[in-house]
Structure formats: structure tokens, C-alpha cells
Amino acid sequence: MRHRAALAALLLALAVRAGLAAEPESGVRPRSLEAELVERWSGVYDSLEELIFDQTGATALAFDASLRVRTIVAPVSLPWLGTSVLYLEEFLQDDPDRPRRLVLLRLSGEPGGPAAVHVRQFTFRDPERWRRLYADATLLGALRAQDLEQIPGCDLLLVPEGEQFQGGTLGHECIDSADARERYVDYRLLVGRDLYWYRKRLVRLADDQLLQESVGFEWFELHRARLFACRIGWSPSGRAQDLAPLSVVELHDEGGHARFATPDGHPFELELHSRDWPFDANRDALILVVHELGGAARLASAWTELTADQISVQLDALEVRCGPIAPNGDNLRF
Numbered sequence: 001m002r003h004r005a006a007l008a009a010l011l012l013a014l015a016v017r018a019g020l021a022a023e024p025e026s027g028v029r030p031r032s033l034e035a036e037l038v039e040r041w042s043g044v045y046d047s048l049e050e051l052i053f054d055q056t057g058a059t060a061l062a063f064d065a066s067l068r069v070r071t072i073v074a075p076v077s078l079p080w081l082g083t084s085v086l087y088l089e090e091f092l093q094d095d096p097d098r099p100r101r102l103v104l105l106r107l108s109g110e111p112g113g114p115a116a117v118h119v120r121q122f123t124f125r126d127p128e129r130w131r132r133l134y135a136d137a138t139l140l141g142a143l144r145a146q147d148l149e150q151i152p153g154c155d156l157l158l159v160p161e162g163e164q165f166q167g168g169t170l171g172h173e174c175i176d177s178a179d180a181r182e183r184y185v186d187y188r189l190l191v192g193r194d195l196y197w198y199r200k201r202l203v204r205l206a207d208d209q210l211l212q213e214s215v216g217f218e219w220f221e222l223h224r225a226r227l228f229a230c231r232i233g234w235s236p237s238g239r240a241q242d243l244a245p246l247s248v249v250e251l252h253d254e255g256g257h258a259r260f261a262t263p264d265g266h267p268f269e270l271e272l273h274s275r276d277w278p279f280d281a282n283r284d285a286l287i288l289v290v291h292e293l294g295g296a297a298r299l300a301s302a303w304t305e306l307t308a309d310q311i312s313v314q315l316d317a318l319e320v321r322c323g324p325i326a327p328n329g330d331n332l333r334f
Contacts, residue, residue, distance in 0.1 A: 034084040034107040037117050037158060037165050037191070038075050041086060044227070045071040045196045046252065049216040056202065056212050068093050069216055071196070074134035078143065081122075082106040087134040097259060102127045104148065117165065119156040122148040156189065164192030176202055183211055194218075226253050226324045228272055233319040234262050240316050250325070253286060259293070262318070267293040270320065274306055286311050290320060 049067040072089045090101035104122040124130045153173025158165040168188040176183045186201040202212040229250050233243040249258035253274040261267045271289040288311045289301045300313045312321040
């Protein structure tokens with residue numbers, strides 16, 4: 001009840017403030033809060049997540065460790081679900097093959113209500129089938145209501161604060177399913193221009209005792225990172241003259257990783273390093289490393305100038321050519 005009372009007071013104050021604002025010019029339709037939040041929230045976030053308190057005894061995190069988390073948020077067109085819908089995918093350690101969170105977010109306002117956005121979360125009954133939904137129009141068109149499940153009690157209420165939105169879950173209804181209804185989730189979120197922050201608490205239902213708390217925020221060093229696209233060519237004959245396009249993967253140059261497999265079943269992993277290179281903090285180079293997973297050592301590597309527009313590794317049966325998605329200077333040539 002304390003959570004609801006405090007939030008109700010905040011929303012009432014915002015509503016009064018909004019009512020005192022000047023009316024828009026005749027014929028000009030004000031932009032909805034949902035549309036503003038879609039713009040603010042959409043993007044790719046690289047966060048550092050730290051565990052700061054734990055009494056559950058069941059966490060996989062150590063107190064002296066942290067996790068790198070990548071979050072992809074993208075708008076999708078699903079009129080039957082809502083007018084403003086976001087796809088959110090979250091995975092650890094730059095490993096997109098193991099998402100820990102995959103949801104759809106339906107954004108809506110309350111007609112005549114306070115200035116806030118209600119965010120309802122939906123999970124997928126078969127998450128693996130709907131991976132990268134935002135990038136596949138055919139997959140998006142195949143999605144139906146029966147493919148989704150609501151997350152009871154885990155709706156978010158986000159309030160505008162200048163160019164930011166902040167808020168979170170309400171009350172004790174967002175139950176942590178891993179603990180047989182003995183604890184609930186208190187989740188806080190702040191989204192703004194160049195700002196993304198969240199806090200997750202697990203709290204015991206019986207007495208509101210805090211059991212675990214973790215925070216996530218954008219890793220400051222990644223503001224310098226560049227996002228690269230790597231085009232992969234493969235030769236079924238093993239001869240360089242037979243190389244043909246295989247796939248495209250994305251990774252950043254501050255220790256980013258990406259995996260792919262060739263049609264003959266061999267898995268590979270790419271690493272891209274620049275200022276984060278662990279063995280020499282002063283090394284001023286862009287470094288691409290190719291691993292064949294299961295092998296004893298790296299398969300190949302290449303390096304070039306730190307600000308180069310492309311870097312590549314070429315073997316007889318495999319070619320990897322990487323360039324920044326938003327390069328500085330000339331257009332990308334790869």
C-alpha cells in the first residue's frame with residue numbers, strides 16, 4: 001500500500017502540472033507519451049550489472065564479479081496487440097545464443113488519467129521460435145495471441161520526468177516464479193537520452209525482508225565503442241575462388257563476441273577488441289580474432305589501425321570482413 005500511495009501522490013502532482021501547461025495551437029495534435037517512450041527506449045544497450053546484496057544462497061553471481069548485459073529494444077507492428085509495442089531481448093556476456101529475457105511490451109496511456117505510461121509484459125510460449133522477431137517481417141506476421149502469455153502482476157508504470165521516464169512495478173504482485181510464491185520482484189527502471197538504468201530487488205512476501213538486490217547501468221567505457229557488422233563468406237570446396245556469402249553478424253569493438261556455424265556443422269566465434277585489449281592497455285589497434293569452437297587455439301587473427309574502416313581475416317575456406325555500421329568519414333566499403 002505504501003508503494004501505491006506514494007506513486008499516486010506523484011502522479012497526481014504531475015497531472016496538475018500538466019493541466020497548467022499551455023494548450024497546444026489549434027489543429028496541432030500533441031504527441032502521445034507512448035510515442036515518446038518508444039523513441040526513448042528503442043536502441044541497443046550495453047550495461048554492467050552488479051550484485052550488491054544477496055541472502056538467497058542460490059545466485060550464480062559472485063560478489064566480486066559483474067555481468068555484461070546487452071539489451072535490444074525495438075518497435076514492432078502488431079496492431080492486434082496494441083498501437084505501441086516494443087520487442088525486448090536481453091542476453092549475457094555478448095552471447096546472443098542464450099537470451100535470459102525475451103518479451104513484448106505493450107505501451108498504453110490511461111484516457112483522462114495521470115501523465116504516465118502503462119507497460120504490460122508478454123512472454124513467448126516458444127521463445128526460441130520468436131528470436132529476433134523485430135528483424136523478420138515474415139515471423140512478425142505469423143505471431144498470434146495464442147503464442148503469448150502475460151506476466152501476472154509485473155506491469156510497469158513509467159512516469160515522464162523531463163526527457164526521462166522512470167518508474168517500475170507496483171506492490172507485491174510480481175511473483176518470482178523460481179521461489180514458489182515466497183518472494184516478489186521490485187523492479188525499477190529509468191530510460192532517457194543516453195541513459196539506461198535498472199534495479200531489481202527480490203523481497204520476501206511474508207515480512208518484506210530484502211533478499212537480493214542488483215543494479216544495471218550503461219558501462220561507461222562502451223560509450224566509446226563502435227558497433228561492427230561482419231560479413232562471413234564460406235567455400236564448400238575449401239578453395240578461395242568458391243567463397244560465397246554465408247551470413248552477417250554484429251558485435252562491438254570493446255571485447256564483443258559473436259558466433260556462427262558453417263553449413264558443414266563447424267561452429268566459430270569472433271572477437272573484436274580495441275582499447276579494451278586485456279594484455280596491453282596502451283595498444284592502439286583494432287584486433288579481430290577467429291576461433292573454431294572446440295579447437296585447441298585460435299584459428300586466425302588480424303590487426304589494423306584503431307580507427308580503420310574495415311578489418312578482415314581470409315582463409316581458403318572462410319572469409320570474415322568487418323566494418324563499422326556507422327563509420328566515421330567515408331562510406332563503409334566491405
